[in-house]
Amino acid sequence: MIGIVNKQQILVKRPVGMPTPDTWELKEYEIPELEKGEILIKQEYISLDPAMRGWMNDTKSYVPPIELNAVMRAGTVGKVIQSNNHSKYKEGDVLVGMGGVQQYTVTDGKGYYPVDPSKAPLPTYIGTLGMPGMTAYFGLLEVGKLKEGDVVVVSGAAGAVGSTVGQIAKIKGCKVVGIAGGPDKCSYLINDLGFDAAIDYKNENVRKALKEACPDGVDIYFDNVGGEILDAVLTQIRMHARVVICGAISQYNVTQPKGPANYMSLLVNRATMQGMIVFDFADRYGEAAQQMAKWIEEGRLKHREEVLNGIDHFYEAFCKLFTGEKQGKMVLKVSED
Amino acid sequence: MIGIVNKQQILVKRPVGMPTPDTWELKEYEIPELEKGEILIKQEYISLDPAMRGWMNDTKSYVPPIELNAVMRAGTVGKVIQSNNHSKYKEGDVLVGMGGVQQYTVTDGKGYYPVDPSKAPLPTYIGTLGMPGMTAYFGLLEVGKLKEGDVVVVSGAAGAVGSTVGQIAKIKGCKVVGIAGGPDKCSYLINDLGFDAAIDYKNENVRKALKEACPDGVDIYFDNVGGEILDAVLTQIRMHARVVICGAISQYNVTQPKGPANYMSLLVNRATMQGMIVFDFADRYGEAAQQMAKWIEEGRLKHREEVLNGIDHFYEAFCKLFTGEKQGKMVLKVSED
Numbered sequence: 053m054i055g056i057v058n059k060q061q062i063l064v065k066r067p068v069g070m071p072t073p074d075t076w077e078l079k080e081y082e083i084p085e086l087e088k089g090e091i092l093i094k095q096e097y098i099s100l101d102p103a104m105r106g107w108m109n110d111t112k113s114y115v116p117p118i119e120l121n122a123v124m125r126a127g128t129v130g131k132v133i134q135s136n137n138h139s140k141y142k143e144g145d146v147l148v149g150m151g152g153v154q155q156y157t158v159t160d161g162k163g164y165y166p167v168d169p170s171k172a173p174l175p176t177y178i179g180t181l182g183m184p185g186m187t188a189y190f191g192l193l194e195v196g197k198l199k200e201g202d203v204v205v206v207s208g209a210a211g212a213v214g215s216t217v218g219q220i221a222k223i224k225g226c227k228v229v230g231i232a233g234g235p236d237k238c239s240y241l242i243n244d245l246g247f248d249a250a251i252d253y254k255n256e257n258v259r260k261a262l263k264e265a266c267p268d269g270v271d272i273y274f275d276n277v278g279g280e281i282l283d284a285v286l287t288q289i290r291m292h293a294r295v296v297i298c299g300a301i302s303q304y305n306v307t308q309p310k311g312p313a314n315y316m317s318l319l320v321n322r323a324t325m326q327g328m329i330v331f332d333f334a335d336r337y338g339e340a341a342q343q344m345a346k347w348i349e350e351g352r353l354k355h356r357e358e359v360l361n362g363i364d365h366f367y368e369a370f371c372k373l374f375t376g377e378k379q380g381k382m383v384l385k386v387s388e389d
Numbered sequence: 390m391i392g393i394v395n396k397q398q399i400l401v402k403r404p405v406g407m408p409t410p411d412t413w414e415l416k417e418y419e420i421p422e423l424e425k426g427e428i429l430i431k432q433e434y435i436s437l438d439p440a441m442r443g444w445m446n447d448t449k450s451y452v453p454p455i456e457l458n459a460v461m462r463a464g465t466v467g468k469v470i471q472s473n474n475h476s477k478y479k480e481g482d483v484l485v486g487m488g489g490v491q492q493y494t495v496t497d498g499k500g501y502y503p504v505d506p507s508k509a510p511l512p513t514y515i516g517t518l519g520m521p522g523m524t525a526y527f528g529l530l531e532v533g534k535l536k537e538g539d540v541v542v543v544s545g546a547a548g549a550v551g552s553t554v555g556q557i558a559k560i561k562g563c564k565v566v567g568i569a570g571g572p573d574k575c576s577y578l579i580n581d582l583g584f585d586a587a588i589d590y591k592n593e594n595v596r597k598a599l600k601e602a603c604p605d606g607v608d609i610y611f612d613n614v615g616g617e618i619l620d621a622v623l624t625q626i627r628m629h630a631r632v633v634i635c636g637a638i639s640q641y642n643v644t645q646p647k648g649p650a651n652y653m654s655l656l657v658n659r660a661t662m663q664g665m666i667v668f669d670f671a672d673r674y675g676e677a678a679q680q681m682a683k684w685i686e687e688g689r690l691k692h693r694e695e696v697l698n699g700i701d702h703f704y705e706a707f708c709k710l711f712t713g714e715k716q717g718k719m720v721l722k723v724s725e726d
Contacts, residue, residue: 114657283648297656311620311648319634319664320451327656 054092054134056083059386060154061124061366066110070305070374073367075108076124076153083156086136093147093157093164095130097359099178100369100382101212102276105304114329123152124366129167129177130157130387141166148177153366155386171345179381180348180355181341183330184212187298188274189340190333192217193224195326196272196296200225203266205285208276208301209250210237212355212381216344217274218247219353226272229265231258231281233376240379245354258284272296278303279310286314293323305374356380362388391471393420393429396723397491398461398703403447407642407711410704412445413461413490420493423473430484430494430501432467434696436515437706437719438549439613442641451666460489461703466504466514467494467724478503485514490703492723508682516549516718517685517692518678520667524635525553525611526677527670530561532663533609533633537562540603542622545613545638546587547574549692549718553681554611555584556690563609566602568595568618570713577716582691595621609633615640616647623651630660642711693717699725 061076086092107125110117118125128151135142141161149164151157167177179185191213192198204221208214209230218228218241229249230241238250249265251258258281262270269290275282278300289295295318303309318325333340347353358378360369363386372378398413423429444462447454455462465488472479478498486501488494504514516522528550529535541558545551546567555565555578566586567578575587586602588595595618599607606627612619615637626632632655640646655662670677684690695715697706700723709715 112657278653297652299656300653303653309650309653311650311652313646313648315634315648315652315662316615316637316640316646316664318662319636319666320449322664322666322669324664325652325655325662327653327659327661329656329659332659 053082053084054086056092056156057081058083058154058156059363060152061363062121063108063118063124064121066108066120069307071105071108071370076367078364083158086134086158088136089138089160090136090158091132091138091141091161092134093128093130093151093159094133094387095128095151095155095157096385096387097129097175097178098151098153098363098366098384098386099127099182100373100384101127101183102299102301102304102373104370105374114331123154125150126153127178127183128152128157129174129182146174148182153363153384155363155388172348175357175359175381175383176348176355178383179212179357180216180353181344184381185216185344186333186337186340187328187330188213188216188220189344190330190336191296191298191328192220192272192274194333195328196274196294198224198226198272202226202271203229203269204272204274205229205231205262205266205270206274206276207231207281207285208299209241209247210380211276213298214274214276215241215245215355215380216353219245221272222246223347223352227266229262231277237379253281259287262288269293274298275300277301278312282312283314286312286317289317289321289323291321291323293321295323295325297325297327301374357383359383359385361385390419391422391429393493394418395420395491395493396700397489398700399458400445400455400461401458403445403457406644408442408445408707413704415701420495423471423495425473426475426497427473427495428469428475428478428498429471430465430467430488430496431470431724432465432488432492432494433722433724434466434512434515435488435490435703435721435723436464436519437710437721438464438520439636439638439641439710441707442711451668460491462487463490464515464520465489465494466511466519483511485519490700490721492700492725509685512694512696512718512720513685513692515720516694517553517690518681521549521718522553522681523670523674523677524665524667525550525557526681527667527673528633528635528665529554529557529609529611531670532665533611533631535561535563535609539563539608540566540606541609541611542566542568542599542603542607543611543613544568544618544622545636546578546584547717548613550635551611551613552578552582552692552717553690556582556684558609559583560684560689564603566599568614574716590618596624599625606630611635612637614638615649619649620651623649623654626654626658626660628658628660630658632660632662634662634664638711694720696720696722698722
């Protein structure tokens with residue numbers, strides 16, 4: 053024993069629909085001595101991502117489901133506080149990886165990578181410079197095949213991925229329309245991030261608003277939400293449009309998912325709908341992170357985080373992903389100092 | 390007047406759902422003298438294609454809707470019997486074009502092209518060597534990006550497009566599974582066309598049958614039908630699969646179209662769903678027709694037609710497209726000798 057108590061959120065049942073609080077149990081235990089080649093990471097921040105909901109289902113997907121009675125899977129950023137002869141990482145290194153919803157992670161370091169805490173605030177490394185940022189970058193540029201002058205529409209536009217998508221498209225000389233919930237988020241998109249237009253799906257007819265904002269149609273639709281918004285945008289795409297399927301947050305907690313009834317618009321417009329998983333671009337994260345760090349430094353790529361404090365607030369943080377009651381990237385601070 | 394009476398099927402109302410017989414009216418009139426530069430085509434065969442249903446709706450699409458009180462739009466093959474100083478076509482030429490559902494067409498020849506009646510039976514020119522064949526050829530090779538060894542699934546497999554898709558895929562060294570309605574069609578696919586497997590969607594669980602026929606998943610799905618079959622195939626696609634959206638015959642006559650609820654399989658499998666319109670490949674029809682004529686000659690590309698006789702049987706022929714009570718390409722013989 054090394055005198056450290058770890059708190060973990062354990063997945064104890066598979067939810068049907070929206071998870072209830074008893075989906076997880078908070079477990080405490082004392083961390084044993086490290087094996088040779090292991091490191092102990094004290095996690096600072098846990099990343100909250102809509103994809104986590106999918107990982108909880110026992111279905112074939114792009115990663116195996118989280119096992120029952122295992123630590124809830126999540127991205128993390130934290131500092132190495134012990135190393136038992138690890139070949140790469142030593143005390144003081146700051147590592148990003150899939151450390152799970154817990155305060156400490158014992159690991160052999162596989163799948164982790166080091167980041168420089170002097171260059172950006174830690175949450176940025178699980179946000180704009182982490183998985184959400186990479187998703188935006190490669191989804192827009194590679195899958196969406198962005199060209200200067202394209203009309204780009206993004207849903208979940210005030211979120212971690214969406215806000216980055218829209219800003220990259222602006223940097224690349226495109227017209228950008230964001231779809232988000234509520235006037236506050238919409239005003240943030242236009243006034244803080246420089247979007248050309250914003251549509252408040254909670255208070256506007258999306259189809260009509262899109263028609264006004266994009267009278268010549270939409271070239272790229274970056275979809276984070278699915279459902280009725282996907283259907284509305286499909287009616288407004290133009291010739292050779294690209295629909296990037298990044299997520300479908302409106303569908304993750306429903307038991308009878310709804311497909312895009314207007315998908316035949318793909319035929320009329322010779323358009324493409326393509327799914328993406330950011331992990332496929334892992335060997336190019338470095339290139340993207342460098343570019344995005346430069347944009348952040350230049351003040352051209354902004355981000356904001358909503359931080360909840362304490363591992364016992366995990367359920368609350370998780371729910372905010374789906375209710376939309378958050379501003380920007382949702383993170384959970386789990387370190388206790 | 391030139392002493393010839395023409396019979397035409399006129400679109401007199403826009404159907405909601407499946408068209409009723411009073412959607413069209415049969416009109417007779419005597420053809421006037423040709424203007425200078427016009428030709429008179431005596432049509433032999435009218436092509437019946439599922440796409441015709443879409444052309445009847447007053448909605449934005451890839452071609453303008455058929456106007457009310459105009460001749461029903463359709464592909465045709467027929468012989469020029471008069472030419473009033475036409476610059477390209479003379480008496481005796483056999484032309485393919487959009488002549489409409491009528492016995493005679495007066496036209497300036499725009500959009501028509503000549504074919505050689507000694508090389509193939511006339512219906513072939515509106516079938517395997519016409520729009521359906523071109524759709525199969527470019528849809529599979531260009532949009533589907535067919536590679537040797539791919540596992541190809543095609544729906545509407547016994548139809549004009551589907552049967553050609555499957556045979557081209559076989560010629561190109563792929564494994565081919567056809568989905569069709571009823572044991573007769575399925576036996577035709579396997580025993581006459583050489584498909585590797587056939588699934589009778591009327592009597593089998595498509596998802597289960599696909600899992601058995603394609604245990605490693607599907608690389609290309611060429612979709613002519615949409616609806617539940619599209620949803621079933623989406624559960625069986627594999628990494629980087631291509632779904633070619635060519636048609637959605639199951640949805641053309643429903644008033645509440647259904648989208649593919651399993652479209653998130655595109656994300657899990659980094660797959661692409663792309664719509665196509667054959668007209669986009671018009672400048673390459675010659676190349677495809679030459680290749681396909683060669684395959685026909687070599688006995689590697691088979692086709693069959695179901696011929697109904699007489700322009701007054703148009704409604705019956707049209708309905709057979711949607712009930713599935715036909716074998717192969719549906720054509721209507723309209724010439725009376």
